[in-house]
Structures are given as structure tokens and as C-alpha cells.
Amino acid sequence: MKKTIKLLFASALTFAATFAQAQTADDIINKYFEVTGGKAKWAEVKSVKMTAKGKQGGMEFPITSLQKAPNLMKQTINFQGKDITISAFDGKEMWKTSFMTMKAEKGEAEDSENAAKSLDFPDPFLDYKTKGYSVALDGEEKVEGTDCYKIKLTKKPVKVDGKEEEDFSYYFFDKENGVLIMNRSVGKKGQMKDVAVETLMSDYQEVNGLFFPFTVSQKINGQVAFTMAMEKLEMNVPIDNKEFAFPID
């Protein structure tokens, strides 16, 4: 493990040296894939199962996250021995557990349609052109004191309260070592409308030759609202599609 981190550092260093001139969005994305294991290897990832500790408002709870190509996902937390799905998508419909009844409830149809368009796995930048996305380098910005390249990724338009809207967000790649350290997006509806949410990545560690951020935290208005620290990450384990389906009692 230590060795690979050293290797990563070494490659990050050479990367920094050769990167001075490289300025296009594609260069930055290519380098990001290069330093985190290579595009080819990323393309082989068909599923990821993570167990993690979540922290929010002084509480700590286990999280299980399942993701499967092309866009299936489920995040489940456990409170007092009860599994509570906070967000799931079966390819067609979003659903989650109601805290009142502890039963599954479907999301708004519009959200499901949007999820079908915007969720992808394992990485939005992988084959982004084929997926109909576009990227643009939008200058540089400091993130947590570190100089970063800022890339705007635009996905296919989504619907917000019945009206079509552009779907884009910003990704910040560390200039020194090339890895992704932040995503900034803005809430589209409800009380989060126009509120910026920053997702920060750190504690990058290697699993089967690929580097994943083992800690992901979310900041709202500059304050940490939620942190997820990975305990175990398994790649390409078989996950039945039933896992993602809306449960029927």
C-alpha cells in the first residue's frame, strides 16, 4: 500500500513537471485518469461495493453503497439495527425509505427521469463524449489552499419543475498531482435551489490498481455537513439487479 502511494506521488511529480504546458480540458482529464490507474482499468470497473462510516451533525452511522454500471445505485445507512435506504436508483426509478413509516417510497417522476440522464458509473469523465457530455477548462481556483484546474462538465439537460435546464457542475483537479479534489454543484430545486454544495475528496488509496478517495465530505456554505470515510471498497463483485429494485412488502 505504502509503495503504491509512493508510486503515485512519483508519477504525480513527473506529472507536475510535464504538466506546466498542458492546458486543455482533455489533457487535465487524461492526466487524472493516468495518475489514478489508467482509462483502460477504469473502463473495466463494472460494480463497486463500499462500506463506510458516515458522520453528520455529531452522529456516526454505517453506510453501504452499491454502484453498478451503467447507472444503478443504492445507499443505505443503518440506525439502531434498521436499514434505511437514503437514495436508490434501479435504472428507471429513484426511491428511498420513509423515516416515518420505514417503508420505501418512490421519488418524483421528474427526479427519476433526470437520474436516468445524469447518473453514470464509474466516472462521469470516462468516455464523456460518447455519453453526450461536454467539458471546458474554466480557469484555475484554489481549493483548500491548493491550486486547482477548474473543469466545467455539462451533461444532458434535465427537467426542473417541468422546465428543461442545463445540467452542469465544476470539477477541481489538483495542479500539482492531477487528482480530483472537489466538485461544486448548485441545487436545482426546493430549499437547496441556488445553494452551492461542495464535495471534497481526500485520503486517496489504491484498490486493485485504481485510486479512490477514501474520504468524501460535503460542504454547504463552507461548512462540513456530511463526511463519509470508506472502510472497505470491493470492485467487480457480483451485485444482483434486485438489490436496486424498489422493494415490495
Next chain:
Amino acid sequence: MKKIILLSSFLGLNMGVLAQEALPIKGDEIFGSMRARHIGPALMSGRITDIEGHPTNNKVLYVGAAGGGVWKTGDGGVTFNPIFEKHTQSIGAVTVDPKNPDQVVWVGTGEIWTRNSVTIGDGIYKTTDGGQNWTNMGLPNSERISSIKVNPNNTNEVFVGVLGALWSDSQDRGVYKTTDGGKTWEKIFYLNPTTGCSDLVMDPKNPSIMYASFWEFRRTAYSFSSGGENSALYKTNDGGKTWNKIHNGFPAGKLGRIAIAAAPSNSNILYSVLESEKDTDKGLYRSDDAGASWKKTNGDFGLVVRPFYFSRIVVDPKNPDIVLKAGLNGSLSRDGGKTFKDIGGGIHADVHDFWFDLHDSNRMYLCDDGGFYRSYDGGSVWDMSKGLPISQFYQVAIDNQTPYKVYGGLQDNGSWIGPSSKPGGIENRDWISVGAGDGFRTFPHPKDPNTVYSEMQGAENIWRINLEKKSAKTIKPFPEANDPKFRFNWNTPITTSLHNADRLYVGSQFLHKSEDRGETWVKISPDLSTNDPAKQQQENSGGLSMDNSGAENHCTIFAINESPLDQNIIWVGTDDGNVQLTQDGGTTWTNVTANIPNLPKNTWAYFIEPSSFDKNTAYAVFTGYTSGDFKPYVYKTTDAGKSWKSIVSPDLKSFVRNIKEDYKNPNLLFLGTEGGLYVTIDGGQNWSQFKNNMPPVAVHWIALHPTEDALIMATHGRGVIIVDDISPLRQLTKEIIGKDLHFFTTKPTKMAESGAFGGYARMGEFVGENPSSMAQIVYFLKSRHTFGKMSLEIFDQNDKKIADLSPGKSKGINYVDWNYSLKPPKVAKGKTLVFGGFQGPTVLPGTYKVKITKGAKTYESSLNLITNPKSIHTADDRKVQFETAMKLFNMSEELGYVVDQIDNYKIKIDSISAKLSSPKLKKQFPVADIANKMQGLKETLVVLKGDNYVGAAEPQLREKISGLYGEVLSYTGRPTNAQLSSMKVLEDKLSDAKSQMDGFKTSLDKIAPAMVKAKISELKVRSFEEFKAAEN
């Protein structure tokens, strides 16, 4: 030397005290996650320059504030979000792109309602992503932009009206055009260096036709002039190539500020408001032939009042005869401008702009000196947004209460006191009004919490207020028989003393002192100003319209500060550039202005800060903006004013209004600039802008709390902003910034007491953020942690780990909160969730170890928790509370384990049921029967049906224990006797449950050997320790 280092670091002092070594780090690299919080308030809100709507979505509106940035609502004005946080907060105009209104918005900076207290802009900005990011598109010297018009047929073609400089000549005024979306600009129409474009209107039907009003105007610190030969209204028919005056029907002679509007529904109909030489000519003019001729229709007060401040007309989008005119109260006409009514039902005075709803013209919006308002009934009654914290403070003071209170005065919005924290957040209703008119310096009596001093403009009133008795007494000094008239600045200096709590100073051209809270005044100086008669003509101020508001009073004292080390040392600064010092309590005065190098003559001495380390040391800041000089001037003297050294570095980008020296490290200074807060940690060799949740808003005043180490800022546009703990900045040295990780020494944390109720703000109301009540672990990281593991753990006195926290990973200073609670108990699994399962007991006061593991390295520190010295609880109370909570905690877990065993036995027994099919075996091994009995017990232990809301079932033992546990945790003192005896009852019930469970286990143990013999697997469940360690 080594010893000195050790000693000084022991005292919490910075080595820089001795060495003043330059520290080569800046900005985010220092501040890391140190963050400001905003407490508003928004109840009085603040001055707004411009309202702009979306062309098709009537729920979307933008508000451009005079000093508080750009705010967007997506719900018709219920809630607002600031969208211009990184840029100049003074706004002149906001314009939405007509073709791509969701993404492209333009902002012209620099307020255009040119009162004495306006600030400056720095060009034009554009967003192409709906306001997430903004790019400065140029016109850097425009100072104030009055209008932006986008050609709807070709949105890359944009016209900009630049009003320009207020206090100086400028060649940057005029009308500008871009044809490439703002990349390049061409000045297409310019008159002269004194006359700027005050409004630009595009014909709603034909973008080649535009109207431009030009205004000749000038302000100085002591005068204002509106109007001249060059003020005029122009029209172009060819997209700005040629411009012609359209004055047919206008009065002859000089004109002042001219408002212009075209009716959207009939663009031949124009309205213009004129300021002219003769009062009888002033008023509203209408043209029905697109400007070929004009007729005056109305000259009422509402139409002619203060043209420099209210020069805006807005026409209903559907009906060309419905016209709104900005003014003291705002006016509405429904007959094409012939007659008007006042609209001010429930609004603040000084209306600047309006917006009509796209679909229903009875629904309208306005902005004024007191925020943003909506009307649903055609302007009769207005309802104010309580969610725009754009209040414009001139000053802020604090007291020594717990929590401390903040005091300050605002532009046209009185003087106020508010709390620095409150359960549920600081709401609008928590603020107390302590003054009328424009508010300025507001100070608490240093010892008497019921007494506060405040004032209104030009010291028209200075009040001493008794908060308890709710009385206000006017206490201003009056001239005695042989005195000349007193000249008081618009923003008259008042200050209290650290040496005598009943002392008060007030400055006119003289320094006045009172030793009895303002009852008796003694003049303790001669005229300290330049007393230049040419600068004392304020009654002639205004130009074509008299404007003798007192705002131009000059040759007055502006800054007064007594040395904290010696009450005989008093520093005075005057608005006409004098720095005067007395070292004998006012008997003799020395004008030290001439000793200050490279300071232009008569540059306003805005603030003087006597050092609290050395009585010969002081800092002085000067502003030259009232003569168009925007350079920063910051000086330090160490020999009582005989010599001065500039401590400005190229990092400073704008002019300066205030400086604050730290109480513990003399090299740590805070600077209030027109573009935000700047900090130096090396005595002014390098300055860094503080940007964390801190927009580049004008900072007029800085207070520093002597024991809380909080920095409190009066911003002129974003209310009061606080950085809660600046103490780590004191500790930064060259050695520390070279370390991979360094823990800062932190003050012991006063543990929060259980609070009362609070928090009743409704949707859209601003609620000020509270300080963190948690213990904070503060450390410096040399670089951001991105690779490998990093953890932060807390250990108790027995070295037992009690908390895992998420470490901060920013380069620079990191703050991590710990709620000083243990982890919650592992409660029994049931159908529903219990609240007590989410809470851990608060730990007892003491020292706790902090350990950070970063890769292979570990770093250790400690933190101290102490009880609040003002606590109403004794140490014994706390101990009983903690022990009771722990007992209930353990009971919750023991019960959890009973239920866990029942569940696991059931699984085991179910799995062997197939092997026990014969009646004989069933009789020999009655495990199913035992399982049933266990199930019966479980039903009394935990709720197995219902939901978490009104479908909840009757509570069982788990719910009762958990409920009591929650109650005990919610109060930091002794539990009630009823709670303690209830615990006994529950203890007995739990012990009964446990013995029943033991009984079942004994029965199972008895048959276990025979079961093994019969090759039926043994029924074994996990231990208590295994249960506790397991995640599920």
C-alpha cells in the same frame, strides 16, 4: 536566545514580537478553514440600487445592493441567495440577457445614487452559468455603471452607460459598446470629464433607437453639485453612431440629473424627469412622439425631490399611462403622468427602483434605503423581505456580557443592539433599536449594561439610553457664550474610555469631554481642524437643487481614541487631514500631520489606533476617496507621532477605513478596507485578504473581543460579520509554517449549558449564524492532505478512545469541532427508532488527548473542557447528571443485549426446527416453546409495531429507558427527583427482564448436552462484548 524563544512561546507570544520577521505565506495558505459568520441583521435590511427581473419567468428577480452585492430570488421574493460573493459589493445596474436569461446576467458595479456614503465599483461583470461564476469584462475605471442594455436580436451587442467618477474628473464616462459579448469595448459617445451617462434606455421595439441622459455632477468631502451646461438628453436612431439632443419643450439653461423611460407597450411614449434652474420648470415631462417634443405634466414634490438620489421612472409593461417614480416615498400615476399619489404604505423612505410583474401589473416590487418590498394591490400596501442582510453599518462596538452584544449604527436605519449568539440563531426580532435617523457610533457604557450611547447624523442628537427604564436623554454639547458654532461631522465621533467608565468624548471641531455620562461637557482642545472657510459652505450644497442635509459638514473631528495605557494620551484625526496628539489630557496639542511621509495634503484621517503595547506607538489610516484618490494609506509611529512609516504592501487593493491591533501579538493587525478584511501577521510587511465566507465588502469598523478573541466587523452592506477565534493567527511563526502539522494552543472550552428555546424564524427570514459551542481542535497543515489515511481521535484520561472525528485537510489553519459527547448507546432493535439511540452523554470537564494519524506519523495534543464559570449547576449536580445518564446508557445497552439474544436464539431455533419434527424430540427439547416465551418477553421490552409518527405504538421498556435517558441528557444539571425515582422503577423492570432471560438460558443450558449428543447443533449466541462491538 533559545530560552527567550521558549519563554515567549510559553507566554503565547510570537517571536515576531522581538524579531518582526517577514512570514512568507499568504491568503488561503494561512487561513485554511478559519471562517467568518454573518449575523445580519436583515430586519432593517439596507439600501438597494437596482431591481431587475427575468424576461419570461416572473418568479426570478435580481437585486443589486448599494454595498451588499447581488441577490437572486427564484420564488418571487420570498427567499434570496447572494450570487456575487467574490466581487465588489457596490452595484449600479443588473441586466438579464433577453435570449439566454437563465445563464447570462450582467452586473455593472458602483452605486449610481451618489449620496455622500457611496463606495466605488470596478467595472462590468458577466456570468454565463446563472451566477455561479463571474468574469470581470472590463471598464475597470468606470467607477459607477448606470445602465446595461443588450440588443435582443444580437446579444453579443451590449451598450453600457458609464456615469463615472463622483469625486474627480474622468475620461471614462460615456456610452460604451461591445460587439463580442464584452471582450472588447468601444467608447461610442462621450461629452467631457465632468459629465457622465446617468441613464441609457433602449427602445423596446427597435434596438437601434436609444436614449442617453448625461449628467454634470461632482461631490467633494464638503460640497455637492448637481447640474450644468452639459447635462442633456440625447437620442440615437442608428445604434449609437450619431446622437442628438432632444430638448424640444425642455426649459432653457442648465439642467441637472435627468431620468428617462420609454413605455414598453408603446415606445413613442417617453417620460423624463428634469432638474432645472427654475423650480417651476422642474418635474415630469412626457413625449408622445419618441422625443421629438415634450410637455411638462407634473411638478409635485414627489417628482422633483432630490434628483441625484431618485432619478428613476418605470412604466407599466402593458399600460403606457401607468408610471412609477422613485422618490422620498415613491409616486404612482395612472393617467399618463398628470397626477400622482404617494405609494409609501409600509415602506422605508427613499425609493430607488421598481419592477412590475410580467403578467399582473398590480403586483410590483420596489427597493429603497431599507430593502426590498412587494405589493399585490397596485402599490397601496407593501410587504418587506426579511431575508436580505445587506445592512450598512458605520461602526460596531461590543460589551463584556456573556454572550457579548454588538452595537452599531446604520445608513438611514438607526442604531441597534443585537446578541452575538442565541439559541436557534440570531433572528431579526432579537435586535433592539437604540436610535433614529441615520445611526453611526453606538457604544455601551463600559460598566453599566443598561446604559448605551448613540447618535444621529451631524450630532443632531446624541442620546444616552437607559435600556432598563426605556428612556433616552439628549446629551450633546452646546456652544458656550464665546464659542463659535460647533461643526459636527455627518458621522460624528463619540467614544468611551477604558480609564473612566463614565467618561465620554465627542468631537466637533473641538474635542469635548464629559466625566458624568454626558451631563456636563468641557472643551479640551482648540479647533483641531484646518478651519478652512472655503470648505464650510455646506448650506450652499446641492447645485440646481439645494441639498443641505448636513452630509457635507467639513473641517470636523472624525476620529478620537484614548491610549489604553495612558488616559492623558489622546489621538484625534480630522476629516480635512489633521492628526493631533495630546499627551497631557488636552492641555497642549501637537499637530503631527507634517511628519507623515507621502501623504497627500488634507487626506481624511479616518481612524487612529493607539497601541496597547507601547504608549508611543499608534497606527493611523487615511482615505483620499473624497478627492478621487483610492490608494491605501496606513501608517505606524513608534515615537508619539514624530515619525511615521507606511505599512502598506502591494497586497492592498483598495482604500482603508479602519485598523485594529491585536491585544496579544503586536505584529498581528487587521485592516478594514473598502474591498474587505485584510490581515497581516508580520507587522504589515505582507497583507492577506480574508475570503472565507467574507465577501470583499467595505469594512468600516473592527472590534476585537479581549477575552473571546473574536473579530467583529461593521460592514457597510453585509451587516455584522464575525470571525470567532483569531487566536491561532497570533501563534504563527516561521517555524510553525515549516512544520507538516502543528497544533495550536487553544483556550479551554467553556462547556455549553442546556439552552432554552429559540428559533422561530419563518421561511425567507434571515437567521444569523451562531458561533460553534463545541470544543475546537485547531492545527496548521503545511499542505492539503490528499493521499493516504488521516484520522483524528479523542482519548479520555484513561487513554480510552471516546471519539473519532473527521479531520480537516486544508492547507493552512484547520478547525475541527468536537461535541464532547460519547458515542450513543447501542439500543435494542425494534420496529421504530428511539431518540435516545442518537445521543451520547456529555463527558465531564477535564483534559482530553487529541491524536492525529496522518500516514505513518502521529501527532498529539490535548484540549481542556471547563464548566462555564457562570453556570447555575454545581460540580455535584453535574456528577449526578453524568452518572444517571451513564446508568441509563448502560441500561439501554443491557436491554439491547437481552433483545439481541432473543433475536439470535430465534434464528438458531428456527434453523433447527426441521430436525425436531418428531413429537418425542419436541418434548425432549422444548426449544420452540422457550422461543415463544422469549418472544412474549420481547413484546414487553420493545415496540414491534407502528411507525415513527402518529402511528406509534404504546411505549415499552426500551422506549421508556430511552425517553428518560434523553430527558436527563437534555439538562446539564441535576436530574429531578421524579426522574431519579423513575429510573429505579425502570431498573427493576430491566432486572426482571434480565432474570427472565437468564431463566430461559438456564433451561436451554440444561438440555444443551443432550442436544449435542443428539447431533443437534448447540444453541449459542454472541456475548455482550460481541454485541457491542458489532455494527449491527
